[in-house]
Amino acid sequence: MTKRLKYTVGAAAACGLILVLALVVYLGITDASSTDDIYLIPEGYEGSIQVNYNVAGAPGLAKEGKYDVIPIRADGTFDTSKPDMEYGLVTDQYYYVSPDGRRTPIDKSCVHVGGNGASEIGSTVTRHNYLKITKTKCGGDFSAWGK
Structure with a gap:
């Protein structure tokens, strides 16, 4: 695997991880329960x-x-x-x-x-x-x- 391809795959994986974490945080905030x-x-x-x-x-x-x-x-x-x-x-x-x-x-x-x-x-x-x-x-x- 070339150095450029490794960098591209790594960057895509990092972006995917960031998107997944952002989605988890968003769902946690918008679906939060309350005592009421x-x-x-x-x-x-x-x-x-x-x-x-x-x-x-x-x-x-x-x-x-x-x-x-x-x-x-x-x-x-x-x-x-x-x-x-x-x-x-x-x-x-x-x-x-x-x-x-x-x-x-x-x-x-x-x-x-x-x-x-x-x-x-x-x-x-x-x-x-x-x-x-x-x-x-x-x-x-x-x-x-x-x-």
């Missing part, structure tokens, strides 16, 4: 929140457009029969809800997304989503670390 939850939190609540998924006998989740609505109880928990939470880009919305149903948006700097977990009893896997909400410690440290 609306958390309705009792007015004035501060502390930990735990949402439990795949709980037998618990209610499903209502929808508002593409969002699942999660009405948090006064103790900071909610159980749903939905088998699992959504994963991906966190696009959630957080609201305090007054006793008469009025919603007040919660600033994202007052929310710490704590992560997910799971527990298993027999063959039933219950998934958990953890958050923290504050009214008094809002800011970058709380949002990032929950402190």
Whole structure:
């Protein structure tokens, strides 16, 4: 194989690899999933929140457009029969809800997304989503670390 032919084959292979990688990145960006939850939190609540998924006998989740609505109880928990939470880009919305149903948006700097977990009893896997909400410690440290 001549030097020129080797160079041409190598350049074509490199261009093909770049195109394949660009396509993978493009598909990953345009087909990204998102969480799409609306958390309705009792007015004035501060502390930990735990949402439990795949709980037998618990209610499903209502929808508002593409969002699942999660009405948090006064103790900071909610159980749903939905088998699992959504994963991906966190696009959630957080609201305090007054006793008469009025919603007040919660600033994202007052929310710490704590992560997910799971527990298993027999063959039933219950998934958990953890958050923290504050009214008094809002800011970058709380949002990032929950402190």
